[in-house]
Each structure stands twice: as structure tokens, then as C-alpha cells.
Amino acid sequence: MILIGQYDSPFVRRVAIALRLYGLDFEHRPWSVFGDAERIRAFNPLTRVPTLVLDGGEVLIETGAILDHLDELAGPGSALIARQGPERRHALKICALGNGLAEKAVSLIYERALHKEPSAGWIARCEGQVLGVLDRLESEAAGLGTPFWFGQAPGHADIAVACAWRFLADAHPGLSPGGALPRLAAHAARCEQLAVFQEIAQPFLPPA
Known part of the structure; x- marks a missing residue:
């Protein structure tokens, strides 16, 4: 997986910490929504971070959607939130x-x-x-x-x-x-x- 965005963003940081706590490997691309807008736009037309590129090429573009996917990968017994x-x-x-x-x-x-x-x-x-x-x-x-x-x-x-x-x-x-x-x-x-x-x-x- 590839996580796009700088860690001074509280949203990118939140996703990266969850990835680490889940033990999931990822490549970090610390791109800025200002200085690297064109590079981000190639993955996310909103030009926003965090953006997560999955191993198969699918792109997730919103913090909640990204964390929902990570919770699914971790499984209900290991998710960082109660199941129900x-x-x-x-x-x-x-x-x-x-x-x-x-x-x-x-x-x-x-x-x-x-x-x-x-x-x-x-x-x-x-x-x-x-x-x-x-x-x-x-x-x-x-x-x-x-x-x-x-x-x-x-x-x-x-x-x-x-x-x-x-x-x-x-x-x-x-x-x-x-x-x-x-x-x-x-x-x-x-x-x-x-x-x-x-x-x-x-x-x-x-x-x-």
C-alpha cells in the first residue's frame, strides 16, 4: 500500500498510526497538497490527503473510508474500535x-x-x-x-x-x-x- 500525504496533517497521521498499530506495511509518499498537487491529483481528483493506494491499484480517498478498510483487514477481533x-x-x-x-x-x-x-x-x-x-x-x-x-x-x-x-x-x-x-x-x-x-x-x- 501507498499512503500519500505529510504527517503534519492530523488526518494522514491518524491513518499512518493505525497502519502501524495494525502491523500493515506501507510506502509513504510525503506529498504536499500545495507543492505536489499534480502528483496527488493523479490519484485523487479532489487533491486531498490522506489518499491510500491499495496493492491492486484501487484508491481510497477519505479518512473514514480508509480506516474502515483497515479495520476490515485487521478483523473484528483486532479492530481499533468496538464492533457494534x-x-x-x-x-x-x-x-x-x-x-x-x-x-x-x-x-x-x-x-x-x-x-x-x-x-x-x-x-x-x-x-x-x-x-x-x-x-x-x-x-x-x-x-x-x-x-x-x-x-x-x-x-x-x-x-x-x-x-x-x-x-x-x-x-x-x-x-x-x-x-x-x-x-x-x-x-x-x-x-x-x-x-x-x-x-x-x-x-x-x-x-x-
Whole structure:
């Protein structure tokens, strides 16, 4: 398999960590959606990452679709999320919050970097959504009785939230008040101490 995209993307990082935890081999092509747009477009007409090229040539082009395929390869006994029931729905909600947090953080970057006159209203809306998600995740984390969200080992929920937190801290340090969110900060630190998180990492580089 070939994973396209740079690890400073929380979405690419999330997929790469899952691949490693599943023990699946892959080739990494750290292409930028700006500097390498034409190369990415040859595989994905949306020119977005992550893009995963399967061994047979099939191309998966969205984070959720990619992770769904990886879960299928791993099998229900090894998947990084519960197979069914309330625990699965809860995990999917945490993943959605983490993914949405990352999306809003990326939107803020594009708004400021690509528009000569950024929209103050849009920035305020995105920042409000970021802070709202952080508060909700902090509340959700209050009930954790295990090192990770659903047990003793990280799952998709942990990866999604930790990758979004790291990206937010790197790209928008003023929006990730760790002292005010002690449970989230501790969860992120716990994840970042794992070897796979340290291996799959890249400093954030603003779009040129």
C-alpha cells in the first residue's frame, strides 16, 4: 500500500498510526497538497490527503473510508474500535469530535493563508467551534477509568483526538489551553509518549 500525504496533517497521521498499530506495511509518499498537487491529483481528483493506494491499484480517498478498510483487514477481533453496540457508537462520536476539531483547525489555516482579507466572522465561528469541541472532549474524558478512551490500549478515538490536539497545539497554540483542559492534555501526552506516535510525526509547516 501507498499512503500519500505529510504527517503534519492530523488526518494522514491518524491513518499512518493505525497502519502501524495494525502491523500493515506501507510506502509513504510525503506529498504536499500545495507543492505536489499534480502528483496527488493523479490519484485523487479532489487533491486531498490522506489518499491510500491499495496493492491492486484501487484508491481510497477519505479518512473514514480508509480506516474502515483497515479495520476490515485487521478483523473484528483486532479492530481499533468496538464492533457494534453503545461502545461503538460512543467511540464513533469521539472520533467525529476529534475529526471535526482537526477540520476546523485546518479551516482556520486556509482562511488566514489563502485570503488576502480573512473573514473575521468565519474565524470567530471556527474558533468558537474549536473551543466548544475542546470543552465537550474534556467533559467526556472526565469519566475515563482506563489509560485510554476505551481500555488499556489506544483505539481510533484516542488517535483521532490526540492527532487533532497535536495539530491544534502546533498550528494554533492560543486555542489549546492545556492548563484549562487537564484531562485532554494528559491524554494527549500519554498518546505522544507511545513509540508509534513519536515515529509518525512531523512539525507543522504553514502553507507557503
